Amino acid sequence: MINHLLISSQNYFSNNPLDRLSPNRPDIDLDQALHEEASTLIVPIWQGKHLASIEEPARVVFLSTAEAQPLIQNPNQLVFLGKRGGNDYFAIHIQEEDPSTNPFWQQWGTFESLRSLGKIATLAEGAILGYAQAMIYWHSTHQFCGRCGTATRSDWAGHVRICQNPDCGKKHFPRTDPAIITLITYQDQGLLVRQSQWQPANRFSLVAGFVEPGESLEEAVQREVMEETGLEVNEVEYQSSQPWPFPGSIMLGFRAEATHQNFELIDQELEKARWFTRAQLKDAAAAKEILLSPKMSISRMLIDAWLKEE
Secondary structure, eight states, X not given: OOOHHHHHXXXXXXXXXXXXXXXXXXXXXXXXXXXXXXXXXXXXEETTEEEEOSSSSOXXXXXXXXXXXXXXXXXXXXXXXXXXXXXXXXXXXXXXXOGGGOHHHHTTOEEEEHHHHTXXXXXXXXXXXXXXXXXXXXXXXXXXXXXXXXXXXXXXXGTXXXXXXXXXXXXXXXXXXXXXXXXXXXXXXXXXXXXXTSSSTTBOBOEEEEOOTTOOHHHHHHHHHHHHHOOOEEEEEEEEXXXXXXXXXXXXXXXXXXXXXXOOOOSSOOSEEEEEEHHHHHHHHHTTSSBOOOTTSHHXXXXXHHHTTO
């Protein structure tokens, strides 16, 4: 049996070290958590960015409840993430227009993108930050009930939003959007692609797209490959998965074997596509002719795994 759990745990944003304590969420007392200063850590998030120190060595900044007290007007602003060791972790959405002008934030550092923090955050920190970011995004997009349009309120320590219309009362739970990403192969070659908006201009990655209602994951791979490259694939094999908090997806990695090499960029989503042997890809990357996806992405994980099979 292939240990997909082990393989996926090596992907960035995966292998979250927190005990989520899912059964306990309805009973968590957020007000009490604010008074347990020694054991509670706050993850502040502003416009999808995270707090990082500007002093060397650079590091991700988590605040104690005492340090974060000026930010918390209502305990229901907090989203419980989980427990690690003796610490409870909570996320909070910072809604200031520009924190960089606030002396409170200046004492700690600056808000940086999660992608840039991949250079300094540990794998455990990256998983916590990704989880926090996805939860805050979900809250920001579910302020109103999708059934009746009434405002919702946070409950269950931030893991449900409940419609405040007494005639509705619908509970909205966090969702994640499934997307497939696949390395297309043909015999000893792999197909890399690029979209025109990717920067820099020599960046290449893999075919990817969201799973649509009424299709299996494997069917989504077939459809996306055909729509973007005109290639038919007859063998589809799951590789691993990765939480992807940009803004709230789960990337499902596959490898798919094409029946021929004659691709056609049909829907104009792609600007370029190119077949590489393993040796050609290594040489092109070494010469900086092409730039592969960042190492934190499952795209890079899939490519690197294929290269190692030589």
